[in-house]
Amino acid sequence: MVILNIRTAVIVVSTTLLSLVVKAQEYSWWNPATNSFPAIEGQAWPKEVGLPYDRLPARAEKTVQTNVWNISHQTAGLSIRFRTPAKEIIVRYTVSGKFEMPHMPATGVSGVDLYAIDPNGAWKWASGRYTFGDTITYKFSNLSDEAREYRLYLPLYNNVKWMQIGVPGNTAVVPLQTRKEKPIVVYGTSIAQGGCASRPGLAWTNLLDRQMDRQVIDLGFSGNGKLEPPVTALVSEIDAKVYVLDCLPNISELPPAEIQERVITAVHTLRKKRTAPILLAANSAASLQSLNGNASNAIANKALQDAYEKLQSEGVKEVYILNAAQINFDLSATVDGVHPGDAGMLEYTKAYETSLRNILHEPTGTINTTIPCRQYRELHRYDWDARHNELLTMNAAKAPKTVLMGNSITHFWGGLPAAPIARGADSWKEVMDPVGARNFGFGWDRVENVLWRVYHDELDGYNANKVYIAIGTNNLDMNTDEEIITGLRALVKAIRQRQPKAGILLSGILPRLNMEKRIVGINQGIMQMAGEEQVQFINPGTVLLKPDATIDASLFTDGLHPNETGYNKLAHFLQPYLQ
Template sequence: MRKSILLLLYIFVVNTSFSQSEKKIKWWNPVNSVVPVISGQAWPSEVKSVYHRFPERAEESVREKVWNLSKQSAGLSIRFWSNADSILVKYQLKEAIDMAHMPATGVSGLDLYSKTFDGEWLRSWGSYLIKTKSNYSFRIDDDSESYKKYGREYQLFLPLYNEVEILEIGVDSKSSFEVLPIRKEKPIVAYGTSICQGACASRPGMAWTNILERNLERPVINLGFSGNGKLEMEVIDLMTEIDSKLYILDCLPNLNPNTDDTYSLTIDAVKKIRLKRLNVPIILTTHIGYADELTRKKSAEEVIKLNKELERAHNDLKSEGLENIFLLKKQDLAFGFDMYVDHIHPNDYGMVQYAMVYEDLIREVIKESIGDLSTKAPKTQSRDIDVYKWEERHQDILELNKVDEPKICLFGDSIINFWGGEPVSTIARGQDSWDGILKPLGVRNFGFGWDRIENVLWRVYHDELDGYQAEQIILMIGTNNINFNSDTEIIKGLETLIRAIKIRQPKSKILMIGILPRTGKEKLIKELNLKIAQLAVLEAVDFRKIDDQLLLKNGIINDSLFTDGLHPNREGYMILGKQLERIIIDK
């Protein structure tokens, strides 16, 4: 009786808080967006419902069970910026709220994450009521002036095992709210079973595909279908429509070693993908094993048989000359029995393990290593949010590269960002020298205000050098690391960055430009540039300094050529432009 009273009181309080604040809340519905905003969708313009995973036409080709499961919102999320101190979500569900082995928070709940200006993930929590008509109230206790003024980026993960029919996000009418469009980077596409769909994570953010998306900061398309991930050609056909960074085939737990031809299914699936996506990496994942296989001989034998057939298929594909085919083995997944909820489905502990192993292999396959130093760990950032939007500029560059391939890529921080060119910046102090000198040479501006080495590394990892052949890559980066990193850390970061560029643009010439002088740090930068020059020799790339005319005879910065002791003014940019022109022409 007491529990019933408390439950009724809780429902009353939650519903009252929503109804009382309704007049002050502005609500946003994804259905009303003019651009695609549901992350994790591969066919945003073709879906029957905004929260479905497959295009409407797939209903005619895939099995009914697969089609019905594709209506569930596993792997889908919504990204937005807000400075609200309370974020409300109300939504309507179609199916059962929970399952015997998976809580309502995982089956039907939501999960809200956000990022700091330095690219670190945070997680929000709050009160919730999960029924057919559900709601969440996330409380954000951040009294900082920066949050009040600018807010931060959020990502709302949707239910793993339910179909969302209606959803709205609400914030106080005085708070800012800006939805972010889906990203243009090539996604990871994962086809699998209930484990891939998210069973049995306690909440959406703990599904391994969602963990992987946050860790890689790359879209992940979740094509997990509970009990129905069977390497079917109809699904493979749809997968090949996606211009993917990498494909994952993780279907063995849904195959029967006695009735399904695992070997032939694998061979056919890989070859079908290869017909359309010639060089895209494919990971073939073995069965993770059963929790009871140490005490149940039949379980162990089934796993061994399935995995042997998959490994045989992998080896034969490699023998035929198919490249970029990788095998993720059971022993590498390293599942212990405490990582399961039941006999097969991972708990949160298992999901973290699954994601971690996948991340390590994927980083190795797509050459996105992450080091033990901050300068070697790729990061996003929003430190200059009052001047420009970092991710928006990144997306603009990806789009610009598709329609107009750059000849020379000039990477840097605000010194490059504020020079001029495209994408257009709110500050362009050297536009005349850019238009008159650099633009005719085919130089594109890849400068981002407040970028450090690790931020440029992130951008290189996230496709800014993909899909075209540049003649030259020019780097002038590191000044923003000086106050945070040692010279050794800076050099190690530049080394990682150069090697990442070589992998993506092996035919391009790389030119490193010495860090420009800044007030009070002239001697420090001079010594650091000597070390950068030594690195250039070791990495077999060019190194040049273009700062001689920016210094007085005593080696101190010439303030008349700068706006603030760091950023050149119009005259300073003209000097730099002429210096850079001579280097480019002489190359």
């Protein structure tokens, strides 16, 4: 009887193992570290790292302190972007350190965190079932089969030795290129590294990554963010959108004069190579109403303020300060009087986002047309993300003289970057090429999507002669006229901030079937707003109308998109304005 039970158990175990093997074979596995192009976000030196998931280049081992070097193997701030329509995603990996700390759970220290962006640019979060052992496994199930972009955040306080991402065999993982926009670079302490978030996506640098949808290079080193010259020199190698120096918690015990010296030296080091804004952060713990608060925090913050004022008196430009009152931790913000918990991380992120949006001139509003976001509503036809990256690459290689920003009507006209459809290629070549035009049209874009692209560097680094804006038709089905005009006003302001020397041409919305009357009305409002913003309003859509003010169907393919003849009429209408 015992033998029978043992045999039965063996059969059951063997069957279970076999089913697991079969199930494993039914999955396709992708290793981000061996991808054909860099797929790990958050690395400033992807081609120089010694280990796949390191944060510093291998050569830094010879210059930085040993503690900094050891912590740089921990994957705080690193993430992986990919697309898949899979209904289930499995992440398996190994780490080399302890799973958890006394004040921080294993899910934050050693776990991963999965987020996604839907076709309209809205963020979603996926809860996962996890097991921690020799191999850590996260399983994300019951996902929709809609192809979406995922962002997987890696452990905050552990070293990833290897990792694989698996999906059912009838689906695939499509790796995404690392983002090409200039990153936010953070040099800081354990707080910047993510202590003590309950999971990686709630670390403030990762929250900021999503809130501003801009890559964050996280150089937070627990207990070792001390504004040391070797690290600051490395930071200066990165071509950043903005630099954040958040090291005060690790140097608050130093004499005020030394704190000032370290801050000023760090800023001067950055300024020798870079002109990007620098944000100095105070010690957030000073804002806590603690019964046993540390007086050194307030003293250190005063030293930081003095250093800031000295830099101002020296004429050092684009240096800003984030003080403790702006962070404004409440009594529930931290786990130990220093490190934010999840609630504190949200407060930290809010303070940083507010400050950085002011510095970078990236305001947001309360209606969707003023909230910048990406989209991939037409992924079957073109890759929105890839087109944006291609534009950034082209702009860096050769600046455009004329910029045409718009939706599919512009996208499918002609010119470069090449589109899957070019219905007006001849008129583009005749009229647009001579004025050095570049096609910044993206199919299915709305006002808020163009605002995102303006905020994400498409107009940075060069001076255009003309910027033509033709956007809004895709908002008609979801927004009021007032909401569209409000978004266009925000867009005009953003473009003027980045292209102050360019002539801005704001187009009325082009006519479309069964919406002619409404478009006449909204265009009157757009014209009034253009006058208030002192930009030129033009109304090329009039050439596509019949005398009775309805569309001339012979000039369209579908009542919305012009055909070759329609594009020819638009080109010749625009020609004198683009000279």
